[in-house]
Amino acid sequence: MASFGRRFEVTLQEGTALKCVRRGKRTDVACGDKVDVALTGPGEGVIESIHERHTLLYRADAWHEKLLAANVDQVLVVVAPEPSYSDELLTRTLVAADAAGVTPMIVLNKTDLADAAARAKESLQYYVELGYPLITLSAKQNSDALRPILQNKISLLVGQSGMGKSTLINALLPDAGARTNDISTALDSGRHTTTNARCYPLNERSAIIDSPGLQEFGLHHLSxxxxxxxxxxxxxxxxxxxxxxxxxxxxxxxxxxxxxxxxxxxxxxxxxxxxxxxxxxxxxx
Ligand SMILES: Nc1nc2c(ncn2[C@@H]2O[C@H](COP(=O)(O)OP(=O)(O)OP(=O)(O)O)[C@@H](O)[C@H]2O)c(=O)[nH]1
Ligand SMILES: [Mg+2]
Ligand SMILES: [Zn+2]
Incomplete structure (x- = not known):
């Protein structure tokens, strides 16, 4: 349900939440993984094994790999007119999703910033013509445009810091309580409010994963x-x-x-x- 580097939160099938570590201090578990755990104490466990994944999203440079999420069906790349989003990072994220066999979509958030959002929407038409679905909304006003898209899917929200991923989670799930940053826009740069990936169940068959803001998307693992x-x-x-x-x-x-x-x-x-x-x-x- 959540990954914090080497620590994890695991929910058992019957609903109990456990704080877990990975056996051998390995860093091969991602949010969204199905795992086997051994109980080590009250509310505590150790992850013994990872079930086979149907998808795995990760980024990599020459030395490191960083797992983003496992078993997701679709990636929603969140962009916004403010702070300004990087078109190159958007491209790389879309490439990574396609390469992982995960359906990519673009969410343009903050349409309440009308003029800037209209300009962003116009330049995103290029991606629409390439076949990437574009959903436009304002997480602060109304996130309903996203609801039908989330049905019966595990969705991952990714994007730069400050795009409004966690605000969107809170709009969809008023009880989620995801931390958002309300003061960073003055410098036109996000501030990495979310520091770990977390899965929020929407219903029996749908869930949405919030993730920390990205600055880079290395694709060293792809030829x-x-x-x-x-x-x-x-x-x-x-x-x-x-x-x-x-x-x-x-x-x-x-x-x-x-x-x-x-x-x-x-x-x-x-x-x-x-x-x-x-x-x-x-x-x-
Ligand atoms: N005007 C406007 N501001 C928004 C909207 N959605 C989010 N914001 C603001 O954008 C800022 C960043 O929102 P967050 O939800 O924390 O962004 P994030 O993508 O989760 O950022 P990280 O966790 O750092 O990756 C906050 O000040 C939000 O209030 C929106 O629809 N309109
Ligand atoms: Mg966040
Ligand atoms: Zn050529």
């Missing part, structure tokens, strides 16, 4: 060939460049570069694709 395939506008062009090992930079006869030419949003996305192919040795997952 550059794999990441290319998840740029939906370019995937159909792969293999059509003149050179088989084209890096889509300055090579003549590059099919991707030709397709992106004179279209600023495509050019930007091509830059993100190229950035992902450059083996990155700086630790910043």
């Amino acid at each position: 550059s060939n794999a990441t290319e395939g998840y740029f939906r506008e370019f995937s159909g062009l792969l293999g059509q460049c003149r050179f088989q090992d084209c890096r889509h930079q300055n090579e003549p006869g590059c099919a991707l570069k030709a397709f992106a030419a004179n279209n600023p949003q495509r050019e930007t996305r091509l830059r993100y694709l190229i950035a992902l192919q450059q083996v990155d040795r700086t630790p910043h997952y």
